[in-house]
Amino acid sequence: EAQVTQNPRYLITVTGKKLTVTCSQNMNHEYMSWYRQDPGLGLRQIYYSMNVEVTDKGDVPEGYKVSRKEKRNFPLILESPSPNQTSLYFCASSLGHNNEKLFFGSGTQLSVL
Amino acid sequence: GENVEQHPSTLSVQEGDSAVIKCTYSDSASNYFPWYKQELGKRPQLIIDIRSNVGEKKDQRIAVTLNKTAKHFSLHITETQPEDSAVYFCAASKGNFNKFYFGSGTKLNVKP
Numbered sequence: 027e028a029q030v031t032q033n034p035r036y037l038i039t040v041t042g043k044k045l046t047v048t049c050s051q052n053m054n055h056e057y058m059s060w061y062r063q064d065p066g067l068g069l070r071q072i073y074y075s076m077n078v079e080v081t082d083k084g085d086v087p088e089g090y091k092v093s094r095k096e097k098r099n100f101p102l103i104l105e106s107p108s109p110n111q112t113s114l115y116f117c118a119s120s121l122g123h124n125n126e127k128l129f130f131g132s133g134t135q136l137s138v139l
Numbered sequence: 140g141e142n143v144e145q146h147p148s149t150l151s152v153q154e155g156d157s158a159v160i161k162c163t164y165s166d167s168a169s170n171y172f173p174w175y176k177q178e179l180g181k182r183p184q185l186i187i188d189i190r191s192n193v194g195e196k197k198d199q200r201i202a203v204t205l206n207k208t209a210k211h212f213s214l215h216i217t218e219t220q221p222e223d224s225a226v227y228f229c230a231a232s233k234g235n236f237n238k239f240y241f242g243s244g245t246k247l248n249v250k251p
Contacts (some may be wrong), residue, residue: 057237059237059239061241066148066243066244067243068145068228068242068243068244069183069228069230069239069241070239071238071239071240074238076237078182084238085140085238085240116182116183120237122237124157127172127173128175128183128185128239129183129186130182130183130184131182132181132182133182
């Protein structure tokens, strides 16, 4: 089944403790991206990747890192999480090239205490 | 950068009525405008999209219109049903940059 898999689904952590949210797609998509969803603000793009080893900042990249060492995986790394990073995070992928349809993962609800 | 504004933030309609959600964008270079539906606790899913070389697109009860001159686009849902209740997001993107700018969302409630 074609899908974008995110883990974990829920995560509670404390300020400063490094964490990684994984994202994997099995559709051979070139494009992958990360969004955070906050009430009243919609979806805001954190980082995106056009292909392996090609990443770029979205609108709200501060405090986040990403890597794209393989085509199927695009982990989101929070080196030193802070409470303002408490949010619902979505990974998404698409074929790329020309603004194709985004396929979203099931989301990760992160709480930073 | 691009700024996408979406209105209204909440919309309540009776089953069978029509619903219209409007978005404006600021960057005239934007050329791709998708709409996503997010049911409660679920992931966003694409329901319809339109490119800048088209003024209107329809898919059964859903239609999207685009006015490039005024830089606004709208989602129209006819004969609404309770299962249309969800949060709807518009978005804008341009070229091959694959940067997407989303609106703040509209919570649609269809009352039976």
